[in-house]
Amino acid sequence: MKKMAKPRLAVWKFASCDGCQLSLLDCEDELLAVADVVEIANFAEASREIQPGPYNISLVEGSITTPHDAERIHKIRRDSGLLITIGACATSGGIQALRNWKDVNEFFSLVYGSPHFIETLKKSTPISDHVFVDYELRGCPVNKYQLLEVLNAFLNQRKPNIFPHSVCMECKANKTTCIMVAKGIPCMGPVTHSGCGALCQSFNRGSFGCYGPKEATNTNSLGGHFKELGMSGDGVMRIFRNFNASAEPFRKESEAHEK
Amino acid sequence: MLEALQHNGWTIIGPKVQDGVIVLDEIQSVDDFPIGYSDRQGPARYRLTRRANKAVFGYNVGPQSPKAVLHAARKVIWRGKKNDLKSQETAEPLPHIAFVGIRPCELKAILIQDDVLLRGPYGDAFYAARRKNLFFIVVNCGQAGGTCFCASTNSGPKADSGFDLSATELMGNDDHRFLMQAGSRRGEELLASLPARPVTEEDLKESGALFAHAVETMGRTLDTHGLKELLYQQLENPRWQEVAERCLGCGNCTSVCPTCFCSTVEDWTSLDGSEARRERRWDSCFSVDFSYIHGGSIRQTGMSRYRQWMTHKLAAWQDQFGTLGCVGCGRCITWCPVGIDITEEAAAIRSSAQQKEALDGND
Ligand code: SF4
Ligand code: SF4
Ligand code: SF4
Ligand code: SF4
Numbered sequence: 001m002k003k004m005a006k007p008r009l010a011v012w013k014f015a016s017c018d019g020c021q022l023s024l025l026d027c028e029d030e031l032l033a034v035a036d037v038v039e040i041a042n043f044a045e046a047s048r049e050i051q052p053g054p055y056n057i058s059l060v061e062g063s064i065t066t067p068h069d070a071e072r073i074h075k076i077r078r079d080s081g082l083l084i085t086i087g088a089c090a091t092s093g094g095i096q097a098l099r100n101w102k103d104v105n106e107f108f109s110l111v112y113g114s115p116h117f118i119e120t121l122k123k124s125t126p127i128s129d130h131v132f133v134d135y136e137l138r139g140c141p142v143n144k145y146q147l148l149e150v151l152n153a154f155l156n157q158r159k160p161n162i163f164p165h166s167v168c169m170e171c172k173a174n175k176t177t178c179i180m181v182a183k184g185i186p187c188m189g190p191v192t193h194s195g196c197g198a199l200c201q202s203f204n205r206g207s208f209g210c211y212g213p214k215e216a217t218n219t220n221s222l223g224g225h226f227k228e229l230g231m232s233g234d235g236v237m238r239i240f241r242n243f244n245a246s247a248e249p250f251r252k253e254s255e256a257h258e259k
Numbered sequence: 260m261l262e263a264l265q266h267n268g269w270t271i272i273g274p275k276v277q278d279g280v281i282v283l284d285e286i287q288s289v290d291d292f293p294i295g296y297s298d299r300q301g302p303a304r305y306r307l308t309r310r311a312n313k314a315v316f317g318y319n320v321g322p323q324s325p326k327a328v329l330h331a332a333r334k335v336i337w338r339g340k341k342n343d344l345k346s347q348e349t350a351e352p353l354p355h356i357a358f359v360g361i362r363p364c365e366l367k368a369i370l371i372q373d374d375v376l377l378r379g380p381y382g383d384a385f386y387a388a389r390r391k392n393l394f395f396i397v398v399n400c401g402q403a404g405g406t407c408f409c410a411s412t413n414s415g416p417k418a419d420s421g422f423d424l425s426a427t428e429l430m431g432n433d434d435h436r437f438l439m440q441a442g443s444r445r446g447e448e449l450l451a452s453l454p455a456r457p458v459t460e461e462d463l464k465e466s467g468a469l470f471a472h473a474v475e476t477m478g479r480t481l482d483t484h485g486l487k488e489l490l491y492q493q494l495e496n497p498r499w500q501e502v503a504e505r506c507l508g509c510g511n512c513t514s515v516c517p518t519c520f521c522s523t524v525e526d527w528t529s530l531d532g533s534e535a536r537r538e539r540r541w542d543s544c545f546s547v548d549f550s551y552i553h554g555g556s557i558r559q560t561g562m563s564r565y566r567q568w569m570t571h572k573l574a575a576w577q578d579q580f581g582t583l584g585c586v587g588c589g590r591c592i593t594w595c596p597v598g599i600d601i602t603e604e605a606a607a608i609r610s611s612a613q614q615k616e617a618l619d620g621n622d
Pocket of ligand 4: 505507508509512513545595596597598599
């Protein structure tokens with residue numbers, strides 16, 4: 001039997017911290033197994049060499065914040081079979097979407113020595129606002145096991161085992177005590193997409209909502225409950241406005257508590 | 260007693276303080292039990308407290324139930340290789356487990372899960388294997404918690420059957436003792452090996468008073484009279500929409516419920532596709548995918564998902580398995596992050612139905 005050519009994988013970066021790409025590097029042992037089954041055609045974190053497209057699978061990290069990037073993503077879409085976004089930036093605009101509530105021009109003079117070199121868009125937007133996305137992997141950063149699972153599932157042509165239900169379901173499966181009920185600590189778990197394995201809760205911290213909204217969220221009810229737990233309106237606004245600030249249900253809830 | 264069980268090869272699982280709650284875990288010695296602890300429970304609220312006395316079982320149920328052991332949250336149920344699809348999942352030898360200190364409602368929940376998972380042509384082989392070689396020492400409740408309502412569902416505060424041994428903790432007259440009853444041959448044998456004296460009138464009076472006190476102080480009640488018919492008639496009651504506005508759809512209630520049995524399966528492969536495994540994990544009727552059939556999910560709204568949960572527990576379960584699907588343990592009330600109370604919802608639907616009936620009658 002003729003050996004089939006390996007699928008070609010490319011990893012792309014837009015406005016992001018590189019944390020999600022590092023999750024892929026962090027796979028170490030598994031990365032060798034990945035390299036066995038795919039040809040890594042572009043992965044700047046691992047090698048400077050960029051091979052030309054087309055690519056069977058493109059992993060896209062980061063959000064769109066500049067006119068140049070808004071162009072670049074279209075080229076990547078054209079060159080890619082499957083386009084999978086990884087992480088909060090690429091799927092909801094990321095922490096940099098906080099600029100969406102401010103005038104970005106005001107930041108320039110504060111941050112940059114020569115602001116006239118900067119060309120940027122008013123908003124930080126997810127990849128899916130610009131091109132069709134085949135699959136979105138959540139997290140800030142993504143969980144490396146979930147990243148491998150998505151690649152694995154696409155390579156083996158099956159459904160990825162990634163679930164849109166709450167973090168609470170993971171908490172309960174792990175037998176982690178609910179810190180909101182037992183300690184009164186506000187937790188975003190009931191409105192947040194699973195995937196982290198309920199990490200924070202096992203260290204007595206409430207969820208930060210890193211994986212963005214779960215399916216069918218009821219942020220309004222949880223926002224109200226946070227207040228009953230003693231959180232200020234400003235506190236509720238802030239807890240919904242972080243890594244996934246621009247994701248629709250979180251955006252609405254944070255705006256509802258804005259003074 | 261614990262030593263006698265351990266000597267006979269039983270792994271003991273019982274209550275233990277961990278992370279500020281009372282959980283079920285492996286017990287090595289009496290010191291592991293929550294001696295001198297109690298709890299205060301209400302909707303969306305649980306706090307561990309200290310007691311004035313050294314009662315060993317002076318608390319009510321925590322977040323976990325024996326379900327976590329007998330019908331675990333995750334389980335590999337099949338493993339195979341490419342071109343050799345025979346299951347290679349080898350049944351690991353299961354430890355013989357003695358549950359010490361579980362409550363009457365928890366025992367009742369196990370009997371209900373037995374009805375669901377063992378009977379009929381499609382019994383669950385994994386549950387059946389785990390269900391073998393268990394020993395139950397149930398501890399009756401002399402006090403009830405803020406969210407308990409087992410007296411309404413006939414599942415406590417005293418266990419009638421299904422146990423090997425039952426115990427009631429008595430502390431009257433500064434005499435800390437247990438009133439024991441055997442429910443099986445094995446229980447009788449264990450009891451015979453323990454230092455004991457015959458039961459007195461005094462003991463029975465004290466335990467009777469405790470049960471009466473537990474029933475009286477039960478934090479919740481559920482009127483089960485005609486409940487099934489009521490709920491079936493009220494599928495369009497506006498109350499469902501009201502509760503859906505509070506419900507987060509988080510699935511905490513079904514996870515902590517000792518009778519909820521629903522699960523789904525996931526298929527995993529090795530990266531090169533040469534090996535695969537199938538895992539079963541808890542699912543919940545609060546997930547949208549739960550009612551997915553070709554083309555989409557049937558229960559699209561939070562309202563229909565909440566209604567599914569409550570009507571299954573309190574109505575459809577009776578048609579399916581001949582009992583309520585609820586043992587009144589109160590976990591779903593305590594561990595719901597926003598404190599939705601199944602007894603309050605049932606009562607609200609009943610009273611709005613009655614009001615409507617009264618109005619219609621006046622016409
Ligand atoms: S700790 Fe947070 S994630 Fe865990 S069950 Fe409670 S609310 Fe849900
Ligand atoms: S429905 Fe609630 S009260 Fe009834 S058995 Fe389940 S968790 Fe306990
Ligand atoms: S209430 Fe929901 S999760 Fe529980 S047994 Fe019924 S359908 Fe399953
Ligand atoms: S009733 Fe409570 S615990 Fe159950 S899904 Fe709704 S919010 Fe979550």
